[in-house]
Amino acid sequence: MTGASFGQVTIVGLGLLGGSIGHAVQAYLPGTTVVGYDADPDVREAARGLGLAHRIADEAGEAAIGSDLVIFCVPVGAMGAAAAAIAPGLSVEALVSDVGSSKATVAAALAQALPGHHVIPAHPVAGTERSGPEAGFAALFRNRWCIITPPADADPVLLARLVAFWEALGARVETMDADHHDKVLAVTSHLPHLIAYTIVGTASDLEQVTQSEVIKYSAGGFRDFTRIAASDPTMWRDVFLTNREAVLEMLQRFTEDLTELQKAIRKGDGAFLFDHFTRTRAIRRGIIEMGQDDARPDFGRSDHNGDGQGSGGGEPA
Amino acid sequence: MTGASFGQVTIVGLGLLGGSIGHAVQAYLPGTTVVGYDADPDVREAARGLGLAHRIADEAGEAAIGSDLVIFCVPVGAMGAAAAAIAPGLSVEALVSDVGSSKATVAAALAQALPGHHVIPAHPVAGTERSGPEAGFAALFRNRWCIITPPADADPVLLARLVAFWEALGARVETMDADHHDKVLAVTSHLPHLIAYTIVGTASDLEQVTQSEVIKYSAGGFRDFTRIAASDPTMWRDVFLTNREAVLEMLQRFTEDLTELQKAIRKGDGAFLFDHFTRTRAIRRGIIEMGQDDARPDFGRSDHNGDGQGSGGGEPA
Incomplete structure (x- = not known):
């Protein structure tokens, strides 16, 4: 369960999930270098300001250079295209993973876009209703489950390293097949x-x-x-x-x-x-x-703290 | 908007809503005496221990004696029977109200059980998933809406006093007809x-x-x-x-x-x-x-406070 299994991680897609991984790796895996990339230049700019990664790449083709783990954090319909764009800089030894909410389709898309590469999809069951790079925070994965869906021929050493990676970020890990x-x-x-x-x-x-x-x-x-x-x-x-x-x-x-x-x-x-x-x-x-939800009534919403104001603090129209 | 409009209030049904009114009146209307009643002796016993009212009546027939406001806080299907049980001690000058979540049926049931009495139904849009006397708390109504559904012939003075009562408990009040x-x-x-x-x-x-x-x-x-x-x-x-x-x-x-x-x-x-x-x-x-919900992501649930533990604190099975 050593956290330093990956020397450099590339995060592709810097929204809520990608941004949170960026924060979390820097917080909990201090020995790991984080490289970020997003296809949207405004998001890259915001990510630099937020310090989501040690370095933000401006070109997809160079984002994966030197990384031994690449995590795709883009909408599941965009996985294939994102993988193809990253491919030029991707080492054949690197592990490719993702955070998508559906797994069979994503596994197929990544395998097709990156033939000959190691692909082990994953899905951290965590999130909020917010989106965008500003929404990310390091503790998002703590005490949440991360489901890893290794293909039948997955490299056991890489799988173990991916499990350790998510555990280092605070997640509990479970493996199952993609269809289930x-x-x-x-x-x-x-x-x-x-x-x-x-x-x-x-x-x-x-x-x-x-x-x-x-x-x-x-x-x-x-x-x-x-x-x-x-x-x-x-x-x-x-x-x-x-x-x-x-x-x-x-x-x-x-x-x-x-x-x-x-x-x-x-x-x-x-x-x-x-x-x-x-x-x-x-x-x-x-x-x-x-421990999968807040035991306090109403999720512990602030309007029950007795201060008489919902945190929105609005007045009646 | 004086809080002392009612000298004595009887609360019939001491669950989440009734218990919260009991706490709230004692907290925000110190000049008002609270009498509580519940058909279940165990609930009456619990209510005494929790201090939900100044006095807990043991008989329905005497619960309303001396009160100028009686609020029924029982399931809406039980309103008619609860009102009939209370009737012997109820003054014709007293105002009868409730907290039920449906209003046309409740208005009819209360009017039928208490002919000749002043009935102005109400519905505080507030609650949690908890139930029972232990679930009540004084701040439940603060910054929440209370909808009052006065019949066409409602006494305007009593209506104004009921509005002031709910405002004293922290609610915002709106009136509309029961069908709407x-x-x-x-x-x-x-x-x-x-x-x-x-x-x-x-x-x-x-x-x-x-x-x-x-x-x-x-x-x-x-x-x-x-x-x-x-x-x-x-x-x-x-x-x-x-x-x-x-x-x-x-x-x-x-x-x-x-x-x-x-x-x-x-x-x-x-x-x-x-x-x-x-x-x-x-x-x-x-x-x-x-201001009708918590603006923080995920309702501000405690598992995002960065302590790494959902408040449930459970371990994986």
Whole structure:
């Protein structure tokens, strides 16, 4: 579990995830040099100001030179193109990885763009609704899971080094195959995002209830969905396009269950509703016990700290 | 806006809401005496220990004696029975109110149980996923909206005193008619809860993904839904049964929108997805600007405070 396994790491894509890795490597792996690259010159400029890396490369072709680990942190639909652009400077000994939220498609795209290279995809299950280089912070991965999806022929030494790398950043590491990952994440992440994006859209399109009313009375539950639905649109478009089958399958299950609850409401079947609503409490307890969420009521939101002001501090319109 | 408008307040039902009112009146209206009552003797005992009221009545029939405001804080399906039990001790001059999440049905139930009495229903849009007397705290209503739904013939003096009461507890007050309230809350609160209960149920019933995987990787979005789906089952059963029409109407809209997004995923229509996901960001900004949510990423959850531990502090299984 030595943190110094990689002498130089290149991060391609300097948004929330890439920026956080940049901060985290500098904080927790002081022996490792970080090189950053982003296709957007404004992001490169911002990344320099934020100190996300020891050096920010201006050309894709030279970003990977001298690195023994290259991590792609771009939307999953852009992985192949980003890999092809990096290829000229990439050593055949280097390990190529990523942080994408869907894994089977990304594994194929990276392997196709970088034939003959070592590719071991990974997915740190961590993030916030923020995006862009300013959103990154070193502690993002601490106490979160990182799922590594090694191909069958993955080099065991490189795999062990990648595990150690993520552990050094504070993550707990699990390995599974890419297809299983895509099913698990379809339910724990992709479907929740789709549902949240849907309901926020529905609420903003109503005629009988104004958008300002929706905003005003959002503390009744709706506001939680808006946080998720504020996530990066490009990233999420790509997730749904690259994990289509698993998402559609989970969505089908969800729709069946929703129809059943709808029918219970229509029929006035209180016993069915009560049983269903009781059952779902156990999962929350499991999440709290496993340290995967804040145990305080309402996630410990600041408006319950008794200061009488939500942190937004706004006044009624 | 004098806080001393009511000399004695009776709170019927000492769960999260009733308990919070008990704490809040003692904290912010020191001139007011608080009497509490709950049909459950264990809750009465707990309420005494927690100091939720100056006095806890043991009999429903004497709980309202001497009070000029009685607030029912029981599940909306139990309002009528609770009001009938209280009636013997209730003065005809006293104001009767409640905190229920649906208003048209509750207004009818209270009016029927207490003919000749002053009834002005109210709904503080505040809460957490916790329930029971231990869950209450004085600051629950601060900076949150309280919607009052006065009947057409409401006494304007009593209405003004009820407004002043909620403002003294820190709430912002809005009035509207009960039917409109029920439509607004169907979208900002009831539908989000129904969706959250559904998806948490769906996730726990899958064969290909285990419940322990769902819990483990919940930080990808799912965990937010589990918080909402941990809310009190009795309360929510009653909400869906008493606000049926509005909930079913909003659910219909939601289902149409979800079907449209499903189709876009199936067809691979990235432009449609991107446009939809971009549009939903604006609502989040409105909520933050109006001080209705915590502006910090991830609601300011403690696992981003950089201490490396979610507050649950659990270890991987």
